[in-house]
Amino acid sequence: MAAHYRETIARMLQEYKTGIEVSVSQLPSSIYMDLAWEGLNHDNISAWQDAISQEERTRIDQTISNYINQNNNQNCP
Numbered sequence: 075m076a077a078h079y080r081e082t083i084a085r086m087l088q089e090y091k092t093g094i095e096v097s098v099s100q101l102p103s104s105i106y107m108d109l110a111w112e113g114l115n116h117d118n119i120s121a122w123q124d125a126i127s128q129e130e131r132t133r134i135d136q137t138i139s140n141y142i143n144q145n146n147n148q149n150c151p
Contacts, residue, residue, distance in 0.1 A: 077125065083110040108137040 084102035087109055089095055096102050102110075111134050114122045122131065 080107065080110045080114070083113075105137065105141070108134045109141060112138055 081102065084106035085096045085098075088102040088106040091106075101107070111122070115131065115135060115138070126134075
């Protein structure tokens with residue numbers, strides 16, 4: 075279930091950012107797949123704990139942190 079919602083959220087993020095539709099048969103770019111975990115990366119959420127390894131969680135946390143640091147002064151359109 076988490077994988078489905080993660081892909082859906084990632085697809086929407088990518089489409090919003092690029093303005094280009096991501097077909098259902100295509101996976102969104104990895105940056106958007108990582109950003110889609112932002113709402114699920116909490117210790118008490120089993121999808122975050124069970125779906126991926128600790129190494130992958132650490133990598134995703136770093137990706138999210140880098141993205142926030144690089145984009146924190148941008149205003150939404």
